[in-house]
Amino acid sequence: MIRVFVYGTLLVGESNHHVVAPYVLSVRPGRVRGALFDAGAYPGLVLSGCGGETDIEGEWLVVTQVGLNRMDELEEYYGPGARNDYERVWVRDSRREECEGWIYVWNEPRGYPRIAGGSWREYARRKQELGSML
Structure with a gap:
């Protein structure tokens, strides 16, 4: 079993959750410290430095190895030292230190606008x- 923190389109009910859904063993709410950025159809997260x-x-999400492999494919993560879109790093929950696992992050904001409030789901809904009003 592998624990992964998701914050964007892999959330339950979001557009890419179907990629990992068959391999999810459990789901638990959580939080990590960082900054979210709007890359259009999905967010990027920078853990620190901005x-x-x-x-x-x-x-x-607690997933199987196959689930992690599917997430790696979606996030264009090819392994340490490769030319990855996201890096996969180890992180702890900001409120429950005993909860830790993998997360996909960017090293820098890449010039995208920052998402205030810390919730992709709320931001995407407002967006x-x-x-629809335009």
Whole structure:
């Protein structure tokens, strides 16, 4: 069993959860410290170094090895030292230190706008509502 923190499209009910759903053994809410950025259809997370880190809302998924492999494919993670879109690093929950696992992160914001509030789900909902008003 492998624990992974997700904060964007892999959340239960979001657009890419189907990629990992067959391999999920359990789901638990969680938070990590960092900053979220809007890359359009998905977020990126930077753990530190960009100032103003906040609690990022997400879920701890316990997955099988096949589930982790599927997530690696989606996140374009090819292993340490490779040209990855995201890096996979070890992190602890910001409120429950006993809860730790993998997370996919960026090393820098890449020029994308910052998402205030720490919740991709809430941000995406507001973004969709605004888009439907145009």
